[in-house]
Amino acid sequence: MSNATILIADDDEDIRLALNLLLSSEGYQTVEASNSKEITITANNQKPDLILLDMNFSRDTTSGQEGLAILEQLAPLNIPIILMTAWGSIELAVQGLRQGAVDFIEKPWNKLKLLNSIKQQLNSATLNQQNQGYRQLLSTEHSKPWLAQAKSMQAIEAIVEQIAPTDANVLILGENGTGKSLLAERIHQLSQRKHAPLISVNMAAIPDNLFESELFGHQKGAFTDAKQNRVGRFQLADKGTLFFDEIGSLPLSLQPKLLRVLETGQYEVLGSSQTQTANVRLISATNADLNNLVQEQAFRQDLLYRLNTMVITLPPLRERLEDIEPLANSFIDKFSAKYQKTAAKLSESAIKQLKQHQWPGNIRELSHVIERAVLLTSSDEISPQALLIESNQNQVNAVTLQPLEVAEQQLIEKAMSVCNGQVSEAAKILEISRNALYRRLEKFNISYES
Ligand SMILES: Nc1ncnc2c1ncn2[C@@H]1O[C@H](COP(=O)(O)OP(=O)(O)OP(=O)(O)O)[C@@H](O)[C@H]1O
Ligand SMILES: [Mg+2]
Numbered sequence: 001m002s003n004a005t006i007l008i009a010d011d012d013e014d015i016r017l018a019l020n021l022l023l024s025s026e027g028y029q030t031v032e033a034s035n036s037k038e039i040t041i042t043a044n045n046q047k048p049d050l051i052l053l054d055m056n057f058s059r060d061t062t063s064g065q066e067g068l069a070i071l072e073q074l075a076p077l078n079i080p081i082i083l084m085t086a087w088g089s090i091e092l093a094v095q096g097l098r099q100g101a102v103d104f105i106e107k108p109w110n111k112l113k114l115l116n117s118i119k120q121q122l123n124s125a126t127l128n129q130q131n132q133g134y135r136q137l138l139s140t141e142h143s144k145p146w147l148a149q150a151k152s153m154q155a156i157e158a159i160v161e162q163i164a165p166t167d168a169n170v171l172i173l174g175e176n177g178t179g180k181s182l183l184a185e186r187i188h189q190l191s192q193r194k195h196a197p198l199i200s201v202n203m204a205a206i207p208d209n210l211f212e213s214e215l216f217g218h219q220k221g222a223f224t225d226a227k228q229n230r231v232g233r234f235q236l237a238d239k240g241t242l243f244f245d246e247i248g249s250l251p252l253s254l255q256p257k258l259l260r261v262l263e264t265g266q267y268e269v270l271g272s273s274q275t276q277t278a279n280v281r282l283i284s285a286t287n288a289d290l291n292n293l294v295q296e297q298a299f300r301q302d303l304l305y306r307l308n309t310m311v312i313t314l315p316p317l318r319e320r321l322e323d324i325e326p327l328a329n330s331f332i333d334k335f336s337a338k339y340q341k342t343a344a345k346l347s348e349s350a351i352k353q354l355k356q357h358q359w360p361g362n363i364r365e366l367s368h369v370i371e372r373a374v375l376l377t378s379s380d381e382i383s384p385q386a387l388l389i390e391s392n393q394n395q396v397n398a399v400t401l402q403p404l405e406v407a408e409q410q411l412i413e414k415a416m417s418v419c420n421g422q423v424s425e426a427a428k429i430l431e432i433s434r435n436a437l438y439r440r441l442e443k444f445n446i447s448y449e450s
Pocket of ligand 2 (some may be wrong): 180182245
């Protein structure tokens with residue numbers, strides 16, 4: 001990388017001149033800066049590939065504090081920095097290396113040593129960038145596709161894009177398998193915190209007595225079983241995102257402990273009196289009806305208010321008919337690759353059956369159904385038989401045999417309750433006339449709005 005740009009940061013004009021000559025003759029581009037303000041501005045604007053930073057500015061020739069302060073300001077730029085220190089100030093050099101500098105050179109410098117160090121650092125910086133690009137490629141390759149074409153998903157998509165980059169707490173609601181966990185991942189990936197970790201905590205899976213230790217960590221000896229220090233989830237997720245899955249199953253007795261850290265942003269590691277500050281973005285998910293739990297006094301209202309700054313409700317798959325075929329196709333590709341088969345196509349009647357199914361297990365159920373179908377299919381077409389999903393025939397089998405009159409009464413009661421007692425609505429669902437329904441309501445003594 002010989003056409004690299006190097007920032008020479010030194011307050012001594014003679015030194016800048018000498019370095020400029022040396023580096024230009026080696027084919028490098030140079031820019032110069034003479035004080036801390038100039039250094040940060042030039043580094044930010046010109047984005048040099050490397051910085052040579054003098055540590056002994058005239059205002060403060062001995063301690064090098066000013067140099068260390070500049071180093072700290074430059075750190076977020078991720079540019080390799082080689083320190084130039086006065087001969088004998090090895091202490092300062094070490095401190096600088098600890099703060100992220102990549103190498104140091106003693107003044108007066110040995111030309112060859114200096115040039116070698118520059119070359120080496122530029123090489124490894126390029127390599128690092130390549131690795132970073134590679135890692136990103138890997139992560140996008142591994143990230144699961146997010147399909148959302150259905151009308152019921154469009155408003156959600158718009159909201160997700162809007163709120164993901166903010167730090168707003170998000171509560172994701174939806175039936176089992178509707179994509180709550182995947183959406184949490186997606187929000188994290190679209191956020192400013194994407195380079196920091198996303199830490200998931202399944203609230204239903206933590207034993208009550210380990211709850212605090214799990215979330216806040218503990219010090220060795222904090223309680224009988226605490227044999228080692230333990231880092232809590234809040235700390236693991238520092239600067240990143242914390243995902244509380246199945247938040248609805250958090251026992252009432254533990255809710256105040258969570259509430260406190262959400263209200264104050266502060267917590268203590270068990271066994272330590274030092275207060276820690278939480279820096280996490282919170283996403284939670286549940287398939288429970290939290291408002292209902294609040295009414296039943298099983299979930300604290302104040303905790304709910306902390307979690308539900310933004311609420312996203314994922315629709316069940318049966319309300320995302322347009323997404324069924326694309327989702328099924330993406331699962332066919334996935335499982336065909338997994339089982340090393342050529343991807344078969346869904347037959348027209350198979351697609352029809354997929355669209356008629358009720359999908360109580362939503363997208364997860366669809367994924368299982370397709371996995372099985374891929375395994376069962378050896379031709380180039382997936383037939384309805386390979387789907388093995390409950391057809392209407394099985395639904396008929398599920399009906400309990402009972403006197404016709406009892407079944408009739410139950411059906412009418414159900415229709416009336418779904419329609420909030422509106423006779424004309426219920427009559428439509430049952431496909432009988434309003435008068436026919438009135439007669440039966442009187443007969444079975446079912447109340448209705450008149
Ligand atoms: N929009 C989507 N596009 C593609 N695949 C999806 C989508 N949403 C969910 N999936 C897939 O469906 C499956 C279930 O999703 P996920 O685990 O996120 O659901 P969930 O709502 O968290 O379920 P649970 O309630 O059981 O926790 C996963 O395999 C996931 O990758
Ligand atoms: Mg989940």
